[in-house]
Amino acid sequence: MDKVAVIGVGLMGGSLALCFKDKPGIRVAGYDINPLELEKSMKRGVIDVACASLEEAVDGADFIFLCVPVGLLEQYLDRLLQISLKPGCIISDVGSTKASIAHYAASRVLPGVYFIGGHPMAGSERSGVEAATSLLYENAFYVLTPDETTPEDIYDRLAALLKHTKAHIVRVEPQRHDRIVGAVSHLPHVIAVALVNQIARYNEEDGLYESLAAGGFRDITRIASGHPYMWRDILLNNRDELLRLLRDWNAGISKFTDLLETSDGEGVYREFESAGAFRSKLPERRKGMIIALYDVYVDVPDHPGIIGQIATLLGDQRINLSNIQIIESRADVPGVLRLSFRNETDMDAAIGLLKKSNYKVQL
Ligand SMILES: NC(=O)c1ccc[n+]([C@@H]2O[C@H](COP(=O)([O-])OP(=O)(O)OC[C@H]3O[C@@H](n4cnc5c(N)ncnc54)[C@H](O)[C@@H]3O)[C@@H](O)[C@H]2O)c1
Numbered sequence: 001m002d003k004v005a006v007i008g009v010g011l012m013g014g015s016l017a018l019c020f021k022d023k024p025g026i027r028v029a030g031y032d033i034n035p036l037e038l039e040k041s042m043k044r045g046v047i048d049v050a051c052a053s054l055e056e057a058v059d060g061a062d063f064i065f066l067c068v069p070v071g072l073l074e075q076y077l078d079r080l081l082q083i084s085l086k087p088g089c090i091i092s093d094v095g096s097t098k099a100s101i102a103h104y105a106a107s108r109v110l111p112g113v114y115f116i117g118g119h120p121m122a123g124s125e126r127s128g129v130e131a132a133t134s135l136l137y138e139n140a141f142y143v144l145t146p147d148e149t150t151p152e153d154i155y156d157r158l159a160a161l162l163k164h165t166k167a168h169i170v171r172v173e174p175q176r177h178d179r180i181v182g183a184v185s186h187l188p189h190v191i192a193v194a195l196v197n198q199i200a201r202y203n204e205e206d207g208l209y210e211s212l213a214a215g216g217f218r219d220i221t222r223i224a225s226g227h228p229y230m231w232r233d234i235l236l237n238n239r240d241e242l243l244r245l246l247r248d249w250n251a252g253i254s255k256f257t258d259l260l261e262t263s264d265g266e267g268v269y270r271e272f273e274s275a276g277a278f279r280s281k282l283p284e285r286r287k288g289m290i291i292a293l294y295d296v297y298v299d300v301p302d303h304p305g306i307i308g309q310i311a312t313l314l315g316d317q318r319i320n321l322s323n324i325q326i327i328e329s330r331a332d333v334p335g336v337l338r339l340s341f342r343n344e345t346d347m348d349a350a351i352g353l354l355k356k357s358n359y360k361v362q363l
């Protein structure tokens with residue numbers, strides 16, 4: 001029986017625990033500083049046993065996952081190394097930055113105990129175990145950062161366990177990880193937050209801003225609701241990369257300012273054209289990258305009952321909808337519904353059914 005200890009049973013830790021829970025030969029122990037999160041984890045059946053201390057959780061553990069904010073990883077690693085861990089135990093983490101923890105672990109881990117950094121490229125603006133789901137990592141990329149001292153069989157053991165997440169495991173060198181993830185994840189969060197705060201200031205003067213903020217604003221700013229504590233740690237930890245990225249961002253914004261100052265319509269057109277071309281090449285249905293779920297857009301007349309009709313249509317055929325959202329809605333004008341599915345099979349079945357019922361469906 002393998003014992004998996006999850007330290008920090010929130011969104012990421014809880015989702016990992018759910019992937020391992022009830023799998024043959026695996027027992028999941030959880031520890032969290034917040035007893036309420038542990039209580040909720042037990043109630044939801046996320047873990048097999050809730051532990052009152054770190055020591056109890058990791059006692060005899062074969063795998064330990066540190067799922068706490070990035071700023072706590074080093075101190076947790078130190079605490080673990082003062083505990084007598086099971087020989088062969090593999091410690092990993094899910095932190096959003098990898099260079100600093102990899103560097104720290106390289107100088108500290110004891111013989112017979114191994115550290116391999118990890119970062120699943122999936123998540124959400126929500127936090128806490130209530131938002132955890134066993135489906136979070138499905139099809140997402142899951143980065144592992146072994147170094148040259150990591151024995152191959154140890155890496156394989158961790159990768160084999162992580163198969164339960166149904167994620168694609170990729171090996172990435174920690175600095176390269178932080179450079180790329182800084183650009184595709186950390187920078188977008190900073191931009192979203194700056195944008196929301198800018199609009200919030202205008203809204204204080206005129207509340208109509210809030211009312212007119214429609215699909216475009218919501219699409220680009222969802223991630224601005226991320227947990228402040230978690231994001232503070234990530235941004236400070238990846239500070240050097242972010243400073244470089246923000247300088248580059250400022251240059252991009254200055255370019256737009258110049259284009260508008262000179263009324264260069266051609267130039268504006270070209271910026272949108274090249275952005276659209278790059279974005280359309282990105283894999284559409286991958287988690288953790290562009291969209292979190294399998295989304296379908298349906299044109300619908302905006303009248304009461306339409307959501308119920310579509311939900312019933314799908315429900316009658318046992319197609320599971322995971323979310324439904326009105327993207328645009330004005331009286332008597334067609335709106336767009338975003339239907340989200342957990343997997344491709346449900347999505348494809350829904351597309352077939354909706355088309356047969358004469359709905360206009362787009363991906
Ligand atoms: N949220 C995402 O989208 C996402 C994606 C990938 C990686 N990550 C990384 O995952 C980690 C966890 O993030 P999350 O989104 O699950 O956050 P979360 O807030 O949902 O969960 C964190 C958990 O850690 C617990 N915790 C806090 N301090 C602790 C301590 N001192 N000891 C024990 N437990 C403690 C909290 O009570 C909470 O239950 C972070 O390092 C984050 O960078 C997050």
Ligand SMILES: O=C(O)C(=O)C[C@]1(C(=O)O)C=C[C@@H](O)C=C1
Nearest residue numbers: 096121122123124125185223288
């Ligand atoms: O989808 C989201 O809401 C996320 O913020 C997930 C996201 C991302 O930026 O893609 C955020 C932080 C991570 O470390 C990994 C994934």
